[in-house]
Amino acid sequence: HAKSAGRGRYAVFGQDMDAIVQERRSIEQDFRRALDSEDQITVLFQPLFSAASGQITGVEALARWDHPTKGRITPSVFIPVAEDTGLIERLGEKVLTIACRAARGWGSLKVAVNVSVVELRNPNYCMKVANIIMATGINPRQLELEVTESTLADKNGTCEANIAALRDFGIRIALDDFGTGFSSLSRLKQLTVDSIKVDRSFVRGIGSSSGSDASIVQAIIDLAKATGLKTTAEGVETAEQEKHLQLAGCDDLQGFLMSEPVSEAAITELLSGKHERSTAQPVR
Ligand code: C2E
Numbered sequence: 421h422a423k424s425a426g427r428g429r430y431a432v433f434g435q436d437m438d439a440i441v442q443e444r445r446s447i448e449q450d451f452r453r454a455l456d457s458e459d460q461i462t463v464l465f466q467p468l469f470s471a472a473s474g475q476i477t478g479v480e481a482l483a484r485w486d487h488p489t490k491g492r493i494t495p496s497v498f499i500p501v502a503e504d505t506g507l508i509e510r511l512g513e514k515v516l517t518i519a520c521r522a523a524r525g526w527g528s529l530k531v532a533v534n535v536s537v538v539e540l541r542n543p544n545y546c547m548k549v550a551n552i553i554m555a556t557g558i559n560p561r562q563l564e565l566e567v568t569e570s571t572l573a574d575k576n577g578t579c580e581a582n583i584a585a586l587r588d589f590g591i592r593i594a595l596d597d598f599g600t601g602f603s604s605l606s607r608l609k610q611l612t613v614d615s616i617k618v619d620r621s622f623v624r625g626i627g628s629s630s631g632s633d634a635s636i637v638q639a640i641i642d643l644a645k646a647t648g649l650k651t652t653a654e655g656v657e658t659a660e661q662e663k664h665l666q667l668a669g670c671d672d673l674q675g676f677l678m679s680e681p682v683s684e685a686a687i688t689e690l691l692s693g694k695h696e697r698s699t700a701q702p703v704r
Pocket residue numbers: 466481482483494495496499511512515534535536566596597620654655656657674675676677681
């Protein structure tokens with residue numbers, strides 16, 4: 421009995437593994453094609469707003485993939501595949517180029533682009549970015565690159581060398597998803613970045629009964645300020661979270677409460693003042 425149950429389990433396990441491998445391979449193939457296509461990969465822009473004034477302070481570029489038969493596929497599915505296959509370098513160049521072109525129509529508005537640790541491990545990364553900036557003609561000071569904590573602990577130091585070169589060039593660096601990685605609060609002052617983005621998981625807990633997330637967010641903001649770093653809160657969804665973050669002294673807010681990621685045209689419209697807003701009014 422036990423034996424057949426064991427065999428059965430093994431067969432099911434084997435089948436599942438096969439299905440997973442197959443699925444991943446097909447995503448990889450399709451993603452390769454998507455990068456070659458004109459219309460499958462697009463970029464949306466989510467605005468960031470000053471917590472104090474409600475003014476728009478920048479936008480974050482977020483990649484989207486519209487699969488011809490499967491519909492929209494989320495970045496949490498295709499980014500890991502792109503990283504494992506090296507295709508992330510082509511995606512990164514594509515998103516950065518689209519974002520820089522869009523930025524030309526937005527005056528001096530800050531445009532943030534996410535960068536994978538895989539891209540930063542390429543010693544030529546900073547040159548690639550410089551080339552895209554020169555080709556599109558934007559001011560490097562308009563560009564912010566969002567990196568994760570893993571890039572600051574890279575073994576051979578290539579990521580850190582890239583980050584230093586990018587900063588010398590005038591590009592700002594933001595540490596994304598802060599609080600989810602290895603960094604301790606005491607390491608904040610050693611970080612060679614310009615700002616931190618407090619991870620959504622902490623923001624989500626603001627206003628919950630325990631109150632510990634609110635204290636953590638306050639501690640992060642206080643220490644960031646003390647070390648000269650700007651702060652952005654991600655994933656602001658409620659007016660209560662917004663109010664708390666304003667009182668906590670957070671510089672910028674980003675989240676569905678203010679605006680979902682929207683098209684380039686919608687950002688242009690927002691900047692034209694047709695949507696004069698207070699932070700309580702969604703942009704959409
Ligand atoms: P991220 O850089 O932390 O981006 C923020 C994510 O949170 C976005 O998800 C955004 O749509 C979502 N978000 C914003 N406000 C809210 C909110 O109020 N509530 C909730 N629940 N979510 C909110 P998205 O676009 O699905 O991207 C997920 C992740 O994929 C990004 O996280 C980033 O790490 C990665 N990603 C997206 N585009 C790119 C890209 O072009 N290159 C690289 N390397 N990674 C990218």
